[in-house]
Amino acid sequence: MSEKEHKVSRRQFLTYTLTGVGGFMAAGMLMPMARFALDPALQAGGDTDFIRVTSVDDLTEEPQRFNFTIEQEDAWYTSDVDRVAWVYREGDEIVALSPVCTHLGCTVNWEGNEDYPEQFYCPCHFGRFEKDGTNVPNTPPTRPLDVYEMEIRDGDLYLGRTVQR
Amino acid sequence: MKWTTSDIDMYLKAKEYVDTAIIPLIPLDWEKDQKGAVSKGEFSSILIEEMEKQFKGRLFQLPPFTYLISEHNESKIARLKEWDRHFFDNGFKHIIYVTCDGDWKRVEQQIPDLLIWVPALPLENLDPGYAKEMITGQMKQLLPLITDKWQSEPKERNS
Numbered sequence: 367m368s369e370k371e372h373k374v375s376r377r378q379f380l381t382y383t384l385t386g387v388g389g390f391m392a393a394g395m396l397m398p399m400a401r402f403a404l405d406p407a408l409q410a411g412g413d414t415d416f417i418r419v420t421s422v423d424d425l426t427e428e429p430q431r432f433n434f435t436i437e438q439e440d441a442w443y444t445s446d447v448d449r450v451a452w453v454y455r456e457g458d459e460i461v462a463l464s465p466v467c468t469h470l471g472c473t474v475n476w477e478g479n480e481d482y483p484e485q486f487y488c489p490c491h492f493g494r495f496e497k498d499g500t501n502v503p504n505t506p507p508t509r510p511l512d513v514y515e516m517e518i519r520d521g522d523l524y525l526g527r528t529v530q531r
Numbered sequence: 532m533k534w535t536t537s538d539i540d541m542y543l544k545a546k547e548y549v550d551t552a553i554i555p556l557i558p559l560d561w562e563k564d565q566k567g568a569v570s571k572g573e574f575s576s577i578l579i580e581e582m583e584k585q586f587k588g589r590l591f592q593l594p595p596f597t598y599l600i601s602e603h604n605e606s607k608i609a610r611l612k613e614w615d616r617h618f619f620d621n622g623f624k625h626i627i628y629v630t631c632d633g634d635w636k637r638v639e640q641q642i643p644d645l646l647i648w649v650p651a652l653p654l655e656n657l658d659p660g661y662a663k664e665m666i667t668g669q670m671k672q673l674l675p676l677i678t679d680k681w682q683s684e685p686k687e688r689n690s
Binding site for chain 1: 584
């Protein structure tokens with residue numbers, strides 16, 4: 367066979383092989399570094415545990431404010447964060463609302479303004495929400511209050527993450 | 532909102548809603564009463580943290596205005612007025628100064644906007660649960676100062 371029939375010359379073959387092998391070696395070295403740098407950011411942050419907040423018997427039809435502490439993992443460090451929930455029951459159904467105003471993040475209060483009984487009120491820009499968390503039209507917030515994921519175990523209420531509606 | 536890039540993005544989108552700046556006044560002293568200075572700084576940061584949480588959407592928490600306790604009143608006040616002028620001229624109708632340093636109370640007349648002075652409490656000796664309760668109690672009294680201020684006209688600056 368003459369040299370011409372070879373589609374790949376010896377020199378090309380060597381170049382390809384060396385680039386390929388070299389590439390793998392470089393990747394082998396760089397990947398762990400990249401993973402090491404990014405790892406905390408890649409770990410699923412959402413898997414927070416459910417925290418016991420109160421006994422179900424203590425809930426009333428009137429929303430009550432409950433404080434609890436969760437361990438939050440931000441990209442680089444873990445910290446204890448205080449959370450608040452407004453919880454009430456309606457028949458057999460339990461509703462746990464996040465107090466964070468969906469406008470710009472202030473904290474809303476149940477009946478926070480005498481002029482608006484039976485509503486959540488935001489003192490910053492006068493946003494209002496119905497008892498079930500629906501935003502009142504023509505006030506700044508554009509979506510309902512978030513709700514907490516919840517679990518009931520042995521008559522106790524456990525809350526998890528907040529979910530947008 | 533806090534002094535972070537993510538909050539500044541939020542601020543730039545919602546500028547018209549954020550009309551209040553909060554500035555901690557923090558004394559420094561490494562000569563005589565180190566612990567006193569630190570506890571004043573610590574307690575005011577705790578309060579401000581809570582205020583920011585409550586009013587996140589309307590309040591911007593600025594970095595502290597710091598000074599050596601030996602600095603003369605005239606020079607402190609002159610510097611503070613410069614800060615006040617800068618932030619007032621650039622979008623904050625209300626500026627709230629929060630401190631645990633009683634010296635400011637004596638010169639309150641010369642402070643261009645609302646001064647909130649709270650004596651520092653020794654939280655270190657308390658059980659954490661009780662400390663939290665105490666802070667909540669304090670907040671109940673402090674928050675209306677801020678909402679009342681929003682009901683009033685921005686304070687006039689002379690010159």
